[in-house]
Amino acid sequence: MTQDRERSLEFWFDFASTYSYIAAMRIEELCRTADVALQWTPFLLGPIFGLQGWNDSPFNLNERRGTYMWRDMERLTEKFRLPWIRPTAFPRASTLAARVACSISDEPWCGDFIRTVFTANFGEDRDIGDAAVVVDILRRLGLPGDETVARALEPDQRGRLRANTARAIELGIFGAPNCLVRGELFWGEESLDDAISWTAHP
Amino acid sequence: MTQDRERSLEFWFDFASTYSYIAAMRIEELCRTADVALQWTPFLLGPIFGLQGWNDSPFNLNERRGTYMWRDMERLTEKFRLPWIRPTAFPRASTLAARVACSISDEPWCGDFIRTVFTANFGEDRDIGDAAVVVDILRRLGLPGDETVARALEPDQRGRLRANTARAIELGIFGAPNCLVRGELFWGEESLDDAISWTAHP
Numbered sequence: 001m002t003q004d005r006e007r008s009l010e011f012w013f014d015f016a017s018t019y020s021y022i023a024a025m026r027i028e029e030l031c032r033t034a035d036v037a038l039q040w041t042p043f044l045l046g047p048i049f050g051l052q053g054w055n056d057s058p059f060n061l062n063e064r065r066g067t068y069m070w071r072d073m074e075r076l077t078e079k080f081r082l083p084w085i086r087p088t089a090f091p092r093a094s095t096l097a098a099r100v101a102c103s104i105s106d107e108p109w110c111g112d113f114i115r116t117v118f119t120a121n122f123g124e125d126r127d128i129g130d131a132a133v134v135v136d137i138l139r140r141l142g143l144p145g146d147e148t149v150a151r152a153l154e155p156d157q158r159g160r161l162r163a164n165t166a167r168a169i170e171l172g173i174f175g176a177p178n179c180l181v182r183g184e185l186f187w188g189e190e191s192l193d194d195a196i197s198w199t200a201h202p
Numbered sequence: 203m204t205q206d207r208e209r210s211l212e213f214w215f216d217f218a219s220t221y222s223y224i225a226a227m228r229i230e231e232l233c234r235t236a237d238v239a240l241q242w243t244p245f246l247l248g249p250i251f252g253l254q255g256w257n258d259s260p261f262n263l264n265e266r267r268g269t270y271m272w273r274d275m276e277r278l279t280e281k282f283r284l285p286w287i288r289p290t291a292f293p294r295a296s297t298l299a300a301r302v303a304c305s306i307s308d309e310p311w312c313g314d315f316i317r318t319v320f321t322a323n324f325g326e327d328r329d330i331g332d333a334a335v336v337v338d339i340l341r342r343l344g345l346p347g348d349e350t351v352a353r354a355l356e357p358d359q360r361g362r363l364r365a366n367t368a369r370a371i372e373l374g375i376f377g378a379p380n381c382l383v384r385g386e387l388f389w390g391e392e393s394l395d396d397a398i399s400w401t402a403h404p
Contacts, residue, residue, distance in 0.1 A: 052264055062254055064376040066390060075386075079396070174266040184277075187270060192391040194281070 007199035008037040010180040013047040013114075015098055015128055016091035018059070018069060020177040021118045022076050027179075028111045034196045035174070040110050041162040042098040045091075045176055052174060057091045066162040073122075076189070083123025092121055093129030095161070100134060102160035103152040112141055140146060207231035209401035210239040212382040214370060217300055217315075220261070220271060222379040223320045224278050225391040229381075230313045236398045240310050243302040245366040247293075247378055254376060259293045275324075278391070285325025292322055295331030297363070298351070298378055302336060304362035305354040314343055392394040 011027050013020035030037040034099040051060070059066035070086060077084035097117045104110050116137050126133050135145030151157060171178075171185060177197030179186040186195035213229050215222035233240040238295060251260070261268035268401035272288060279286035299319045306312050318339050322328040328335050353359060373380075381388040381397030388397035 052266065062376070064254065064374055067374055068376060068387065071387075072389075076395070172266055172269055174270060185270065185273075186391070187274075190390070194277070199324065 001142045005128075006037060007035065008039065008181075009011075009195060009199060010041045010126050011038045012043055012164075012173060012176060012178040012180060014043060015094035015101075015114075015117055015121060017045060017121065017176040018090075019189040021122045022073075022082065023079060023177040023192055024114055025082050027192060028115075030192055031151050032034060034199070036196055037093060038111075038200050040101060040114055041164055041180075042101040042114075042161060043099060043168040043173070043176075044161065046172050047165055048085055048168060048173055048175070051169065056190065058175075060090070077122075083119055084127045085123060087121060087125050089127065091126060095129075096131060096152075097128050097134055099158060099161050100138075100149060100152040102164065103157040105160075109143070113137065113143075115183045116141060143162065207264075209237065209400060210238060210241065210383075211397060212241045212243045212342065214243045214245055214366075214375060214378060214380040214382060216245060216314075216378045217296035217303075217319050218259075218324060219247060220275050220292075224275075224282060224284065224314055224326045225322050225379040225394055227284050228282060228391075229394060230317075232394055232398055236401070238398055238401050240313075242303060242307050242316055243366055244303040244307075244316075244363060245370040245375070245378075245383075246297065246300060246363065248307060249367055250370060250375055250377070253371065254300040262292070279324075279330075284320055287325060287327045289327050291325060291329065294329060297331075297353075299330050299336050301360060301363050302340075302351060302354040305359040306350065307362075311343060311345070315339065316355065318343060323355040 009031060011024070013024055028038055049056070054061055061067045073084060073086070101110065101114055101117075104113060117128055117134070120133060120137060121128045129135065131149060135149055137143035137150050171180065173185065174189055177187075177189060179192060181195050181198040182201070184198055186192075186198070211233060213226070215226055228361070230240055231308075251258070256263055261271045275286060275288070303312065303316055303342055306315060316318075319336070322335060322339060323330045330336065333351060337351055340347035340350050347351065375387065377389055379391060381394060383397050383400040384403070386400055388400070
């Protein structure tokens, strides 16, 4: 079997994104069950929103859209039995946590870190933009918090998030979360099953 | 059993909307299977988009969003085995067909009419804004086309579409399709199953 026949899926997310939270909490288990290799791919929505003429989350800019989303989050977190506290700040600065996620993306505990950051933002109302919070999350996972954050901020690591965001722009990404499967983009938390099915698409 | 304990669902749609097409082709069968009473509820997206500052479909205004939607339509119509021709005009004028749908909403063949109009727009690339096309669709269903269209344009009938659109605004609707179940709004073609589940929600 050649490398490119392996079933795999890239999960593109931003820690500030509510629907990314729902999907991020589920995707690893879904991929494991389907025997699909998962690549966590953090990126920043800010530049993507900027391309669409927005200087804020569309959920803040469009009140009707925002009202629906917050109610939808209550229903979805109930449906999937996920912790939920409507965050007192939205969207939160996600750059630091995303840089850490990029720098540890090949570690077996990457998924644990990502889920813990998302849960801090949307299940515990913690400011994930604060370096002390990110360090604390790493420590709770038994990892050297200060060193891991410092490593993520080194010049050779910082470029990874920038490269992901540039690639997101090239891919036509306009929101989050997304799954990328064999060049096909699947947007939204409700498209996870379709994305996984596509790994076996002829 | 009291009337208000009956499981029911309002399906809110616009004939111009691509994702409404996918959902409209599926919703009656899903409701029948789940023993849920279905109320077809046509409305116009134009005034709703206007409230959000848009003078056109967001799929036309936002190229990234539009590009994704057209590819998604190819995948969804393949998934659900629905006819698909990318329409040469988008969005098409849907007011006339929506007025007819309002005026026949209690007829047992209402669903057949709605599915035939959607298929004309998105499976046959026909101009559903043309009265002759709507008349032809009615005739193909064995109905008196001219009379049915004329009836839909009478003053007591014209108000129904206006009232639906006003209620959509009050409900916080921002796009289409939507299911309304016991006051809960479910947006998007992928939320049909959640909406039907909600009819039995405690």
